[in-house]
Amino acid sequence: MLKKSNYNIEVETLENGSKLIFNTISSLFSIMDIRTHEIYESIENIDIHTIKSNEDKCNIDLMKKAGYIIDKNINELEHLRLMAKVQRFANSTLSLTIATTMDCNMACPYCYEKRVEKYMTEDIQEAVYNFVESYIKKNNCKHLGITWYGGEPLMNKDAIYNLSEKFIKLCEKLGINYGSSIVTNGVLLDKETGERLKEYKVGFAQITIDGMPEFHNKRRILRDGRDSFDIIVNNIEDCKDLLHISIRINVDKENLSSLDELTNFFYNEKKWIKSPSFYLTPVRDDNEDYDVTKTTCFYGTEFSSIEMENLKKKSQYDKDSIQYAAYPRARGNFCGGDNLSSFVIGPDGYLYKCWNEVDQVGKRIGNVTNGLIFNEEHTKWLLIKPQEKCLECKFYPICRGGCPQKYFDNNDAECLHTIHNLTEKLKFAYEDYIASKEKAAEAV
Ligand code: SF4
Ligand code: SF4
Numbered sequence: 001m002l003k004k005s006n007y008n009i010e011v012e013t014l015e016n017g018s019k020l021i022f023n024t025i026s027s028l029f030s031i032m033d034i035r036t037h038e039i040y041e042s043i044e045n046i047d048i049h050t051i052k053s054n055e056d057k058c059n060i061d062l063m064k065k066a067g068y069i070i071d072k073n074i075n076e077l078e079h080l081r082l083m084a085k086v087q088r089f090a091n092s093t094l095s096l097t098i099a100t101t102m103d104c105n106m107a108c109p110y111c112y113e114k115r116v117e118k119y120m121t122e123d124i125q126e127a128v129y130n131f132v133e134s135y136i137k138k139n140n141c142k143h144l145g146i147t148w149y150g151g152e153p154l155m156n157k158d159a160i161y162n163l164s165e166k167f168i169k170l171c172e173k174l175g176i177n178y179g180s181s182i183v184t185n186g187v188l189l190d191k192e193t194g195e196r197l198k199e200y201k202v203g204f205a206q207i208t209i210d211g212m213p214e215f216h217n218k219r220r221i222l223r224d225g226r227d228s229f230d231i232i233v234n235n236i237e238d239c240k241d242l243l244h245i246s247i248r249i250n251v252d253k254e255n256l257s258s259l260d261e262l263t264n265f266f267y268n269e270k271k272w273i274k275s276p277s278f279y280l281t282p283v284r285d286d287n288e289d290y291d292v293t294k295t296t297c298f299y300g301t302e303f304s305s306i307e308m309e310n311l312k313k314k315s316q317y318d319k320d321s322i323q324y325a326a327y328p329r330a331r332g333n334f335c336g337g338d339n340l341s342s343f344v345i346g347p348d349g350y351l352y353k354c355w356n357e358v359d360q361v362g363k364r365i366g367n368v369t370n371g372l373i374f375n376e377e378h379t380k381w382l383l384i385k386p387q388e389k390c391l392e393c394k395f396y397p398i399c400r401g402g403c404p405q406k407y408f409d410n411n412d413a414e415c416l417h418t419i420h421n422l423t424e425k426l427k428f429a430y431e432d433y434i435a436s437k438e439k440a441a442e443a444v
Helices: 034-041 054-065 076-088 122-139 153-174 191-199 213-219 229-239 256-269 291-296 302-317 320-326 376-382 404-410 422-443
Strands: 002-004 008-013 019-023 029-032 069-071 093-099 143-149 177-184 202-208 244-251 277-282 342-345
Touching: 008 422, 019 422, 029 034, 029 422, 034 054, 054 069, 093 122, 093 153, 122 153, 143 153, 153 177, 153 191, 191 202, 191 229, 202 229, 213 229, 213 256, 229 244, 244 256, 256 277, 256 302, 277 302, 302 320, 302 422, 320 422
Parallel strands: 093 143, 093 342, 143 177, 177 202, 202 244, 244 277
Antiparallel strands: 002 069, 008 019, 019 029
């Protein structure tokens, strides 16, 4: 016997009576015609062995494949819990975020990190290497993934180059995969640095631009007084063919008016259509010292409509952007925080679970010299449980209760902002699909 999945979202009823339906476990989005929808609605009362019509049989098979209907004895929530456990305790990949320094050449008012002139020394780099080698061997890991982080990680390029060289040699020796990325403000990412990073298998860089120069230069403030917009844009231009660059735009009520102009600048002036790519993030009020953000931040669903508008604009230039945004994948865990083999290493070798907590004494879970400790600060990440509201939520497979750190801080799961406009994104993806089909038909 069959039943409907609890994770179907009926997005819209079309003029001809068909339904648009999306499943948050399979991420499959379909048009369900009236007849198939009737079968779907009454599936629990149908003995499928009595169905004669080949078309109906075929549609039932398709609904099963898409996860819209499932065997009656499947408990999807238990299945999702199992997925979470499997992914949480998987240790085939060692994922590390390494802060090479807590120092930064910028002093952005909304930054939650306290700038400290702390750099990873050669001795600590050696201890980091030993920790990595021993962890990989002990756990028989098959992949090593590094994210270079800070402060501004490129203020300690030597640490990146030295450790990258050793990690690459280690992975070659052990026959395992290696890949890395960097989160940088982009100011020190000149062409020569881009070439060195490519040589050291850094395949991806996340760089922040906060609006056109009149906004960006006020927010991304260089400590030596220079404006940073032109430096960063020129560096992106010079490095965009060396590594994939994703531009993060932190949006709040102050720089919102610059967003359209910035999007035009990327697409029309720079001709950055797919690469570099860009995405929006709401500025958060994490930094207690930055009072202004408390009144300029977007909260809850406010940001979702801004993101949606921007997505519509992006899709005029890059058709894939809507397809990518509309089909979020189900996940087992939210981030590295709730994964057993994922750690953040501070410049002095201390270990943490979340990169927002690096260099906070109370958040340590060991160090690279003496190893991990399973103190309460550590175990709470691995034992995190979904809240009641999440267990009843159709978006749970995609959201998984949101950022664990926010959950710990607020004792409440914070819905992922991309969930608020998912239905709208799906409708837009459908309209976009129909428009492309019509255009293709006209061209024939
Ligand atoms: S816990 Fe939240 S802030 Fe920390 S790494 Fe995960 S998603 Fe990011
Ligand atoms: S945090 Fe919100 S959107 Fe995410 S699973 Fe929980 S209730 Fe659903």
